[in-house]
Each structure stands twice: as C-alpha cells, then as structure tokens.
Amino acid sequence: MTLAEELQNFKHQQDETGILTIYLNTDFGEGSQHSGEWKIRLKNGLKKLKEYVETSGTKEEQKAYKKLADKANQHIYDQQMNLQKSFIFMASADGEFLVEKILQVPVETEFHWESYPVLNQLEQMQESYPAVGLLMVQKSDVVLIDAALGEIRDEKHFSWEIESEDWKQYKGNASSDRIPSGSTQVDEVQQRFEENRHRWYKNLAPVIDKEAKKRNLGGIYLVGNKESVRDVEEQLHTTIIDIIPKNLISKPSHEVLNTVYGEEVR
Template structure:
C-alpha cells in the first residue's frame, strides 16, 4: 500500500447528504497512562453512538441507514483485529464502500471521530510526514537484514549473508540463518577464526554490499534510513553508502522480531 497515494485519494472525496465520509483516529496505545484499562473501547463506543444519536434527532432516515452501514463495518474490523492492536487504528469509510481505509499503526494518534462531507486526513498527513517510507538496515557481522517500512508498517524484508568462500553477499532464501555449532567452551574454533577474519576485512566486505543497499533505497523510495547494529559495523556500512543515513541505533537486533525493531527505531 502506498500511503501517499491513499491520502491523495481521500483528499479528492467530497460527498453530499445523505452520503458522508467517516474518519476515525483511535488511540489504542497500551503504554499510554490513559489507556491502562482499555479505555479506547469506551471511546470507540461513545464516538460511534454520538453520531447515531445526533442522526436520530435529525430524523434523516437515509443518512442514518448510511451511518449504520459504516458503523457495523468499523465495529467488525475492530472486533476481528482486537488481538492485533498496537498503538492506534485509523479508518476512513463511506456507505457505498468506495472508500475503505483501515489500518493498525505502531504510531500513537489523538482519538477523534468525524462524519462529514470530506475525509479528515490532517492527522494522517502529520504522522506520515514524521514516519514516511523508511528503510531499516540491521547489521550483525556476516548477515545484513533490510526492512522496508511505511508509517511503521512492515512491507518487506530481505536478508543477505556473506559467502566466505567467494566473499560475495548472497540473498538468503531459507527460513532461518545457519548457526555455527558451538563447542564446549562456548565458541568453536571456526567461529574464532571467522571473527578474526571478519575484523580484518569488514570495511571491504561492507563496501561491496553498500551499492546494493543504495539501489534498494532508491527502488523503495526510502526517505529515511536507519542502521541498527554494533557501533563499528554500522559506521563502516554508513561510510560506504551514498544514500544519507538518518541515524545509527547501536543495538544488535538482527534476530529480534520485526515489529520490536520498528518500535525501537521509531522511539529513537
């Protein structure tokens, strides 16, 4: 999904009564002190009911039916995704289903509900400006992982591993990285030899991969790039890339779950 295109599509919508556009920003951040008891459920219920109560008083039956269609669809989406919630839900919807944008974000929002002629995209544009298309590059010696993200949403990952025989970086296609078998002392002789060789050749090896990462950045239109890893490894990779790196996060997280990595980067 291209969020920028979605925003432009939403901005082009203008409906007349009894048609309306529903816009919802709902804060579901469990780390928010105001959300410790799942208060977002009450906010959702109250937000939806307020429009329904208003339309009852207005006595516009057709608009009331239209809102009810949207309300049911919104409630269904939230119910089906309740266990997947992160920090926020953003929804835009129309009764005829010509507009249906429903996303769970790793980014907190201010809870607001609208039922108007146009989609209220200001807050979505604001968070997109802060968290646009972003590349996260994780380094850990002979393995480098890239994560293509947008608005905190993971779109794609790629893993490169160094072939020590050919000294070429190869894209890894298997389910897991190969692990070196450790001996009784904790490290194998093979691992000791590798670490010594790696330190001697790290800069040159990272330089040979940098052009691929630059191309990946260009192809994915990354507006920000974060390198996550050991300080010296990250610096070597950063120095060899032509694309500007936004920040280096000095943590080894290559083996961590992707959403944990994204959360760490967004908080940095």
C-alpha cells in the same frame, strides 16, 4: 504506492452518502489502556456519531452508518491482539473505499462522518514520520525495514552466503538457513566474515542504496554495534538520519521501530 501517492488517492475519495473516519488511540504505554480504555473510547465515539447521524442524516445515511460502524467495530476487535499505538479506519458507504492501518505512533481519538475521508492527522503524521529505512546490521546478517507513518510497509533480509561469497536475500530469519551446524564451522564462517567484512559490506551498499531510492526513503537509520554500523555507513550514499548503537536484529520489527523513534525523541 508511496505515502504521498496514498494520501493523494485518499483526497480524491468522495461518497455523498457518507465516509466513516476513525482515529483510535490504542497506546498500551498509557496506563489507562491496560484496562481497555480504547474499547470504551470506541464504543462512546461510535455512539455519539450515531446520535449525530440519526439527528441530521437521511434514512440512507443512517443505514449506511450502522453498517460501517458495525464493520469498523468488528475489524478493530479482530485486530486487537496486533494493536500498537493507534488504529485508523476509513470506509465509504458505497464499499469502494476502505483503509485500515495499525500504526506505531499515537493519534488523538476522533470519529468523523463526512462525504470525504478526514485526513488532518494523517497529513500531520506524514510530516512527522516520513518514509524512512531502518537498516539493522549484525555481522553477516542485515535487515532493511521500510516504514512510514510509523507503519512497517516491507522488510528485506540479507545474509552473506559463504559458499558463493555473495549476499543472498531471504524471507524470515536467514541465519538458520545460512550458517552450517557445528560450533567449529560457525566459528570459521564468522572469522572469515570478520576478515573480509569491509569488502563484503561494500558489495551490499549499492543494493541498499538502490532500495532506498526505489522506495523514496527520506533516509536511513543505522542500527547495530558500532563497528559493523561504521563499516556500512562508510559505503552508503543514502542519507543517514541517525545511528542507534544497539543490537536489535532479533527483536520483532515493531519493537525496533518503537526503539528507534524513542531514541530520536531523546
């Protein structure tokens, strides 16, 4: 489901008893977050919302809110080791609607109890961080990251297989499966790839273009050393948003995303 389709689906969600929406800033880049500031914000936000529901809500609402507040608190703490810059939680009293997102972009901390999910910040992020691809190129290894709202939705890893002379898709780190052991063999593989990389990148380009179209990506960031990135850029028909001349293919995906967004801001 595309980002636009997700938001349209969210807009149709309604529960007269109540829907809890939480936008929680968990950006550890902020000095205050190192001491667990997000935990204090979460506690205070849920407490204030509880007071509001107890004052103006029915008994049914109060019961539903407590259940969802406890659920939200537990889910966020369960994910605390994976938190990046923000966490979004939306859930309905009837249990039919539940959304949790760990995002690479910050939000303003907000807590809402309404009959519908509050989507203002998500809609703003859709404009600021549309669906894009990050294509990391490191010689015979290529990784495509599909990201939207600062959230990594999917990854595809490609490596050139010397025996079949074709690009193969792998899960996880492909290079250890593809390159034979022994420094002489590795050198031979890399030398052969250097001699043929223009033609072999040309073979991969239609696959990347097809993925970008299928995923409705607004464009692609090319990440890697200048020589490899230039060769790939010449072959792609997909819009190139920007070029990041850094070798990040061995970095965790969330670090790559942070680096790319950081480069774009400068």
